[in-house]
Amino acid sequence: EDQVTQSPEALRLQEGESSSLNCSYTVSGLRGLFWYRQDPGKGPEFLFTLYSAGEEKEKERLKATLTKKESFLHITAPKPEDSATYLCAVQGIQGAQKLVFGQGTRLTINP
Amino acid sequence: ETGVTQTPRHLVMGMTNKKSLKCEQHLGHNAMYWYKQSAKKPLELMFVYNFKEQTENNSVPSRFSPECPNSSHLFLHLHTLQPEDSALYLCASSQEFLGTGISQYFGPGTRLTVT
Helix, strand or coil: CCEEEEECCEEEEECCCCEEEEEEEECCCEEEEEEEEECCCCCCEEEEEECCCCCEEEECCEEEEECCCEEEEEECCCCHHHCEEEEEEEEEHHHCCCCEECCCEEEEEEC | CCCEEEECCEEEECCCCEEEEEEEECCCCCEEEEEEECCCCCCEEEEEEECCEEEEECCCCCCEEEEEEECCEEEEEEECCCHHHCEEEEEEEECCCCCCCCCCEECCCEEEEEC
16 A cells, blocks of 8 residues: 655744755555645645656755655745645555645744 | 636535535646545545546545536535534546646635534
């Protein structure tokens, strides 16, 4: 069974303090690993898809990386507007279109 | 309207009521999904529709009844719910079904409270 574990559960940073969020996964065969951002009271917003180990993608202050067992979401010099819950999900070979989500990391950036 | 829309945004219902949630996608996608998001739990997939045909029912109780009249609209009919069904219900859509790494796009959700 495909599984996703995200850590930490919550993270507080000062504005400008860089850090990383972790997504560990087990999957029969990886079709894709997804990162989403979710603001309170809203639906998840798609950020990145990663397909194979070694792949990296960037968007503004965010960079996602992928290994065979985990993915990291690096946040460089964050701003208060980066505060949100970040969700990781995997799509395995046996899961078809079924995404398996982690429980998320709640990120708070203090000004 | 753009993206994926959901109505109502908030719903309070008693355990004996019957209500429906509506989702509409304006992206030209062919697959639509219902998810349940409870506090401190991962998103749970409930139903998948591909070209109006239900392709997955993730062991959801029969008090939840989905309907997909066309590729742009998805409903979730609710009846005799339990308090533990209180959650954020999210609709999503994607371009293809069974596609590798195809992104799903989510609506804003309906916050459901069962009293």
